[in-house]
Amino acid sequence: MKKLILPMLAVIAGLAFSAFTLPQEKSNTANGYYWYVVQGDQAIPEQLISETPISREDAIDMSPCPSGSGDDCLRGFSLPITENESSSGDVTPVKKP
């Protein structure tokens, strides 16, 4: 029985931690966007920066834009895209400096 106490505590802790991290991730969804790197004139689904919605500032931190002509560098969408997207997204795009 003694040999089961520690594993039992581990199971309970694992379940508890996974339950408590849920609300925090949900709150991110309300404030953020799915950000994609723009290639040419299109946002590319494979170039998703973070699988959870994140703020504009976090997107810039995670994928710094190379200097360029002021073209779009990152575009944010409310929902994940599955195909190349030429629209400017659901929020003001991040431009190349």
Add this chain to the structure above:
Amino acid sequence: MKQRSFPSLPLLAASFLILLFVYTACSKLLHASQFIQTMRLTPFAGRFASSLAWMVPGIELLISMLLFLPSTRRRGLFYAFLLMLSFTLYVGAMLLLLPNLPCSCGGVIKSMGWKTHLVFNAACTLLAWTGWRVSSNDRRTSNLLLQ
């Protein structure tokens, strides 16, 4: 005088790995749609994303059950070692090939960078291997004592 006994290394390793697997498996299952979406982006798993999204947490929970029971703990530690080794190789490959892609991991582990994740996985792999080796040696010693 009553001697105070400390938990053995295999028991500690098994308990930590149970915590890790139960936590990450439940997080993946609770966010199944996000997990599938990220898996689709990875070149190695793209086609099998949906199947893998259920299989990976399923295997983690199965190994947790093996680790939980004293009679199957040694086998559980070996399978945990194999699983962590495969995760470590996957993270290593992602770090080399596609460092910009998000991690399809469970819970707070996905907020680690790829490099931190690689070190964490390597440490867990080493822990599982050490636990398995120690429990194998303990078993051999007790068999010799019985003979």
